[in-house]
Amino acid sequence: MEQKKFCHFCGNSLTRKHTEGRQRPYCNHCSRPIYENPVPATCLVVVNPSNEILLVKRSVEPQKGQWCLPGGFMELGESPSHGALRELKEETGLTGQIKSLLGVSSSASMQYHSILMIGYLITSFKGRPEAGDDADAIGWFAFDRLPPVAFSSHQDFIYGHFGQ
Ligand SMILES: [Zn+2]
Structure with missing residues (x-):
């Protein structure tokens, strides 16, 4: 550290x-x-009508080359939900609507020590997913065919939503 x-x-x-x-x-x-203090960030569990989850493949460190949920750090002056939807647009090209808050957790980070992670569920969105900022691939995955997901906080939100 x-x-x-x-x-x-x-x-x-x-x-x-x-x-x-x-x-x-x-x-x-x-x-x-x-x-x-912990740095706040958001991530999004985006689910399509086939009940698949949208993941992005990271093109930047940390965890370059790994899949994770779309999301990122909040900017000064924006609300958590606005930050989440901005990141969704930047990373996937989708315009979404937040369905619900999945939860809030903290996770360790080499660079920031600890991150306050805010997870949202999105089931309503417009556009076709395209890999944007910080991602070099994007894809829909069934819950029982997920690739390894990079961050434990992201895994927790996915399992929290689907694993019940
Ligand atoms: Zn000083």
Whole structure:
């Protein structure tokens, strides 16, 4: 896991200091801790009328070459549902409507330490799926013929929805 070395407010080197219950990066120049928090991201279980799930094959790290659900990081100022639908459009070309929230979980990340993952179900959408940003293939898969899915949080949302 990489550690932040410099204060993003003033550029000074960071030290570490025990404050508010845990070791945190600390800037002596600003006299304040640099808080680190999970990064919110969304993913989408998109199901077609044949009850197949839409997966994208990742063209970028992490997990390059593996299949996963469409989704990605929320941008500043957007709502979780808006971020999810934006990612759906960017990665698959589909315009979708959110049917329901599947759940919220946290998962480990090498780059961001931990990610807050928000899963949505989509059963209503327009367009033909085409691999877009961060993907070099896209496909519909029956639940009993899924390829290995890259992220455990994505697996959990898929199994949570279909495995009952
Ligand atoms: Zn500083």
